[in-house]
Amino acid sequence: MIVSMTGFGKGETQFQHKKITVELRTLNSKNIDLNFRTPHCYRELEPLLRNQINSKLTRGKIDVSIFVDNSGTESATILNRQVIQAYLEQLKDIHNGDTTELLKMAVRLPDALKTEKEALSEAEKETLLALFSTTLDKVNQHRQDEGKALAIDFEKRLTNLAQLLKDAIEIDPERKIKVTEKLNSALDQLAIDVDQNRLEQELIYYLEKYDITEEKVRLANHIDYFKEIMAQDQANGKKLGFIAQEMGREINTIGSKANHAGLQKIVVQMKDELEKIKEQLLNVL
Numbered sequence: 066m067i068v069s070m071t072g073f074g075k076g077e078t079q080f081q082h083k084k085i086t087v088e089l090r091t092l093n094s095k096n097i098d099l100n101f102r103t104p105h106c107y108r109e110l111e112p113l114l115r116n117q118i119n120s121k122l123t124r125g126k127i128d129v130s131i132f133v134d135n136s137g138t139e140s141a142t143i144l145n146r147q148v149i150q151a152y153l154e155q156l157k158d159i160h161n162g163d164t165t166e167l168l169k170m171a172v173r174l175p176d177a178l179k180t181e182k183e184a185l186s187e188a189e190k191e192t193l194l195a196l197f198s199t200t201l202d203k204v205n206q207h208r209q210d211e212g213k214a215l216a217i218d219f220e221k222r223l224t225n226l227a228q229l230l231k232d233a234i235e236i237d238p239e240r241k242i243k244v245t246e247k248l249n250s251a252l253d254q255l256a257i258d259v260d261q262n263r264l265e266q267e268l269i270y271y272l273e274k275y276d277i278t279e280e281k282v283r284l285a286n287h288i289d290y291f292k293e294i295m296a297q298d299q300a301n302g303k304k305l306g307f308i309a310q311e312m313g314r315e316i317n318t319i320g321s322k323a324n325h326a327g328l329q330k331i332v333v334q335m336k337d338e339l340e341k342i343k344e345q346l347l348n349v350l
Contacts, residue, residue: 069211074203302349
């Protein structure tokens with residue numbers, strides 16, 4: 066099964082006078098890379114949220130954003146009356162001006178306002194954790210949907226590679242004939258007597274160096290194995306990456322042994338298809 070590392074999920078819920086919104090964005094990364102943006106009152110829940118992420122998302126760059134819209138009349142920030150009164154008295158000692166103007170100055174001084182930490186209730190914790198779990202499920206669903214699109218593209222590229230390999234197999238006998246003719250032509254131009262038995266031995270050795278039978282068989286096996294791994298239930302992005310590397314190695318070897326314009330053209334097309342597969346694999350879980 067192909068699962069993308071790109072995903073998005075958003076969840077909203079109402080708890081008393083608060084509207085809680087959770088947004089999760091995931092991108093490709095070799096490991097889990099977490100970035101939290103949460104209100105101060107929810108910081109204590111980050112270890113629990115991390116555990117949920119680790120259990121549901123294997124890897125990727127994950128941005129977590131939690132927003133709280135407080136629609137109630139209560140505020141966690143209150144005036145520190147004693148401090149403000151002390152500031153007013155000191156300001157009046159310095160300059161007995163308009164009380165309203167002095168008050169504006171006093172509330173801007175240090176410690177004039179204080180924020181009381183709001184204790185989280187068990188009900189609010191359970192509400193947030195349930196919302197976070199649901200949002201993670203949405204991210205996973207998005208990743209799977211993206212993975213289906215990637216799987217379709219992989220199937221297309223693998224079909225193209227298989228066809229190009231078939232073309233290479235069909236052109237190979239012609240390539241061997243042309244290589245042999247080229248050697249014989251070079252020998253004729255030398256106009257010297259040669260031992261035919263020795264010539265045949267050297268010719269066989271030379272043709273064996275340019276033989277691509279093993280590479281063709283291995284490349285076909287790699288294509289089939291790639292499809293087999295794709296069909297498995299678990300995510301195997303790293304394994305698919307290794308298979309793609311082996312496919313590239315066989316294609317490069319075929320290219321180095323080609324010595325034939327038609328086969329070289331096929332190799333270039335193979336490399337193009339494989340490069341597109343490798344680019345997409347960077348985003349596969």
